[in-house]
Amino acid sequence: MQAHRPMDSVRFIHRVLRTMLNGMEQTAANADYANDQQVGAIAGQFQGVNMMLGEHIKQEDELIFPSLEKRVREVIPSYSADHTQDRELLTKMGGLLADLPKTPAAQRGALGKQAYRTAVVINCTSDHHMQKEEAIVYPLINKHVGDDEQWAIIRQLYARLPVQMFPMAMPGMMRLLDQEEREEQVRDFMKAMTPETFKAAIAHAPKGMSPAEWSDLQRRIPELGRV
Numbered sequence: 001m002q003a004h005r006p007m008d009s010v011r012f013i014h015r016v017l018r019t020m021l022n023g024m025e026q027t028a029a030n031a032d033y034a035n036d037q038q039v040g041a042i043a044g045q046f047q048g049v050n051m052m053l054g055e056h057i058k059q060e061d062e063l064i065f066p067s068l069e070k071r072v073r074e075v076i077p078s079y080s081a082d083h084t085q086d087r088e089l090l091t092k093m094g095g096l097l098a099d100l101p102k103t104p105a106a107q108r109g110a111l112g113k114q115a116y117r118t119a120v121v122i123n124c125t126s127d128h129h130m131q132k133e134e135a136i137v138y139p140l141i142n143k144h145v146g147d148d149e150q151w152a153i154i155r156q157l158y159a160r161l162p163v164q165m166f167p168m169a170m171p172g173m174m175r176l177l178d179q180e181e182r183e184e185q186v187r188d189f190m191k192a193m194t195p196e197t198f199k200a201a202i203a204h205a206p207k208g209m210s211p212a213e214w215s216d217l218q219r220r221i222p223e224l225g226r227v
Contacts, residue, residue: 005142006150007064009188012181013056014130016173020049021123028119033112034105042115043097048168050090053126055165057083059157067153068137071144079137082129089125093118154192166201174208182209183220190223199227 024045031038061083069076096115100108141150174182186205189198202224206214218224 004184006147006154006188006192007138007141007145009154009185010138011134012173012177012185014134015176016169017049017053017056017130018127019172019176020045020052021126024049025116025119025123028116031112031116033100033108033115036101036105039097039100042119046093046097049122050094051162051165052169053086054090055162057086059160063153063156063160064141065137067145067149068141072140075137075140079129079133082125086122086126086129089118089122093122151192154188158189158193158197161197163197163200166204170201170204171208174205179213179216179220182213182217186217186221186224190221202227 024042027038027042027045031042033039061080065076065079093115096111096118100111100115103111173185177185182205186202189201193201205217209217
């Protein structure tokens with residue numbers, strides 16, 4: 001069995017992002033853009049995607065990628081270019097969703113098609129980018145960046161997380177993990193987060209699992225009973 005490395009938990013973040021992006025694309029595909037409530041549903045999903053994906057991109061660019069770039073040249077620039085494209089697509093999607101409610105319902109067809117196509121492109125390009133990262137970038141980080149430096153990066157990453165992400169991100173992540181993965185991720189949180197940040201984050205974890213699963217997680221990690 002391969003030893004656990006600090007950066008391995010990025011695969012869980014990617015799993016959450018893929019689920020959110022797939023959900024937004026599906027909602028955009030089925031929406032009646034003349035219906036304000038359905039446009040609002042897409043906008044709500046986009047708000048979560050924009051916050052989560054935008055923060056993930058920022059932290060990779062500022063904290064994770066530089067650790068590899070100083071050791072292995074000519075790898076990161078193409079991934080940074082992908083991030084630039086992602087930011088442009090998120091800005092475009094936000095503009096379309098802002099314009100839709102201002103447009104008479106009968107005239108929203110073209111904007112709706114653009115919004116759907118943009119949701120598809122964001123999903124496809126982001127998924128392809130994450131697949132490349134998982135196949136190339138993070139294995140290179142594990143090869144060239146030691147655990148002490150990885151933990152230092154993860155601590156900085158968690159220290160920068162906006163607390164408003166926790167009510168959405170924590171249940172979403174827990175819902176997608178099995179019990180062993182939950183234990184692994186929570187132990188990583190405990191190691192890398194400040195006590196205050198961990199308390200704020202873990203408060204939302206029970207919403208992403210059954211009461212029996214939460215009780216089992218507390219049994220596995222007794223420290224949870226003291227938070």
